[in-house]
Amino acid sequence: MTEIYLDPEKTEWDTYVTENRSGVFAHLYSWGETLVSTYGLDIFRLTARKKGLHGRIVGVLPLILFSPPNFDKRLISLPYTDAAGILADDDDIFDRLLAAALELATDLGTVHLELRQLGEMFFPNLAPDIEDRIQHTPHTFKVGLSRKLAPASEIIWTQLAAKVRNQVRKARKSGCRAKIGGSELLDDFFSVFSENMRDLGSPVHAPELFQRVTEKMAVQIFVVYTQDTPTAAALVLRHNASLFNPWASSLRRFRPFCPNMLLYWTMLAYGSENGCRWFDFGRSTPGASTCRFKIQWGAEMQPLVWHIFSRKPHKWEPKNESLEDDSWKTLDLNVSRRQGPSVRRWISL
Numbered sequence: 078m079t080e081i082y083l084d085p086e087k088t089e090w091d092t093y094v095t096e097n098r099s100g101v102f103a104h105l106y107s108w109g110e111t112l113v114s115t116y117g118l119d120i121f122r123l124t125a126r127k128k129g130l131h132g133r134i135v136g137v138l139p140l141i142l143f144s145p146p147n148f149d150k151r152l153i154s155l156p157y158t159d160a161a162g163i164l165a166d167d168d169d170i171f172d173r174l175l176a177a178a179l180e181l182a183t184d185l186g187t188v189h190l191e192l193r194q195l196g197e198m199f200f201p202n203l204a205p206d207i208e209d210r211i212q213h214t215p216h217t218f219k220v221g222l223s224r225k226l227a228p229a230s231e232i233i234w235t236q237l238a239a240k241v242r243n244q245v246r247k248a249r250k251s252g253c254r255a256k257i258g259g260s261e262l263l264d265d266f267f268s269v270f271s272e273n274m275r276d277l278g279s280p281v282h283a284p285e286l287f288q289r290v291t292e293k294m295a296v297q298i299f300v301v302y303t304q305d306t307p308t309a310a311a312l313v314l315r316h317n318a319s320l321f322n323p324w325a326s327s328l329r330r331f332r333p334f335c336p337n338m339l340l341y342w343t344m345l346a347y348g349s350e351n352g353c354r355w356f357d358f359g360r361s362t363p364g365a366s367t368c369r370f371k372i373q374w375g376a377e378m379q380p381l382v383w384h385i386f387s388r389k390p391h392k393w394e395p396k397n398e399s400l401e402d403d404s405w406k407t408l409d410l411n412v413s414r415r416q417g418p419s420v421r422r423w424i425s426l
Contacts, residue, residue: 078128079135079170081177085124093134094164095317099196101357102316103161107293109139112155115286116422118142121152123177125170136165138174138192142185145423149188149391152181156425157282159221159323159360160195160381172202179207179386189393190386191425195221198382216383216395222358222368222376223319230346233375241338241373248301248339253308255301255343260291262298265307269300273326275413279400283418287312287324299343301327301336309336311344319355320348341374398426 087106094100102108109120118141125136139161143151155161163178165171175192182190201213227233234242256262267284274281290296294314301309311325322344327337348356358376361368368378385393405413 079125079173080129080132081173082124082126083121085122085134085137089134090122090124090137093137097164100164100316101160101195101319102294102314102321103155103158104137104139104164105294105316108158108161108290109141109155111286111289111293112141112157114289115283118156121181123174123181125165125174135167136163136170136174138163138178140178140181140190142187143423143425145425148423149393150186151189151191151393151425152178152185152187153191153425154178154193158193159219160193162192162194162384168202171199175201176204176207179203179211182386183388188388188391191393191395192384192386194382194384195379196382197380199384201384201386210389212387212389212392214385214387214392216385217380218362218396219360219381219383220363220368221360221379221381222371223379224356224358224375224377226320226345226349226354226356228349230349233345233349236375238373244335244338245342248335251303251334253301253303253334253336253339255299255339257297257299257343257347259296259298260288262300262310263287263291265300265302266298266310266312269307269310269328270312270324270326271414271417272328272410274417275408275410276329276406277400278402278405280402280405280417280420280424281414282421290314297347299340299347301340301343303331303334303336306331308334309340311340313344315353318353319357320344320353321357321359323359325359345374395426398424400424400426 090106094104113120121140123138126132140152140154143153163174271281299311308331309327314321358371
């Protein structure tokens with residue numbers, strides 16, 4: 078018998094996520110804690126157990142209540158995340174967790190339930206009474222990109238196109254150097270990341286988010302310096318044998334020196350030499366320049382499906398959200414850093 082519970086103990090939750098082959102860093106307990114403490118959000122961790130409250134975990138689903146001003150209230154797994162959807166031992170447990178999430182969404186008065194799943198499309202098995210009031214719409218406008226890492230960086234180097242290798246060499250000849258570390262590099266990372274976000278017209282996350290992630294999770298920070306100026310940077314998280322890169326940036330005015338190329342080569346080489354077998358580049362829009370950039374590093378596209386379950390007659394289009402605002406590009410950099418977090422908080426992308 079399988080039953081669904083809330084608020085599991087951290088260690089057993091993380092043990093299940095770690096042992097499940099589909100689990101990613103965003104499923105981990107500490108990631109949810111970080112989002113809650115940074116942005117004051119409410120989290121609900123649905124846990125499927127065999128044989129009651131003290132039975133073993135056989136499925137999990139983290140959900141955050143997202144209530145942006147002037148927009149419908151949503152339950153999301155999880156905001157600011159590519160995928161943190163249902164993990165389950167089998168299809169029956171998957172369906173039970175989905176049904177429990179829909180029930181929770183009703184209890185909380187949300188209009189939409191948004192499950193962000195990495196992998197092939199699923200077709201929910203909903204009870205007739207649920208189908209009468211809930212409309213399911215899958216969205217595939219984004220893809221995940223990742224590549225397998227060889228056991229030695231020299232092998233990866235030979236697998237790269239000549240153009241890519243030449244751009245890495247150019248960065249080095251231009252005086253770029255890479256540094257790998259932890260919290261001591263946070264300020265340099267944020268200086269690059271926040272300026273790049275401003276230039277893209279995107280409000281930046283609160284610096285506390287990165288500070289807390291670094292404190293709670295397995296994190297490495299990569300910074301490339303051009304003549305002692307931080308010009309490219311990334312914060313990556315390790316989970317099992319995968320290295321995840323949700324945040325990477327470079328400064329436009331230094332683009333001719335190719336610091337971004339050295340940054341990505343350093344991350345791939347680090348992952349290979351430190352026992353990682355996969356590198357996750359994060360999501361992109363198919364055909365976009367960012368997607369093409371990742372593919373040149375050997376990344377392959379994977380299905381990324383965001384399933385929206387809406388209370389009829391409501392409908393939610395994830396494309397209605399955007400991280401780009403041309404007016405943001407004209408802000409003073411310090412102003413954008415101060416004002417960005419309060420805006421970014423309510424953009425779930």
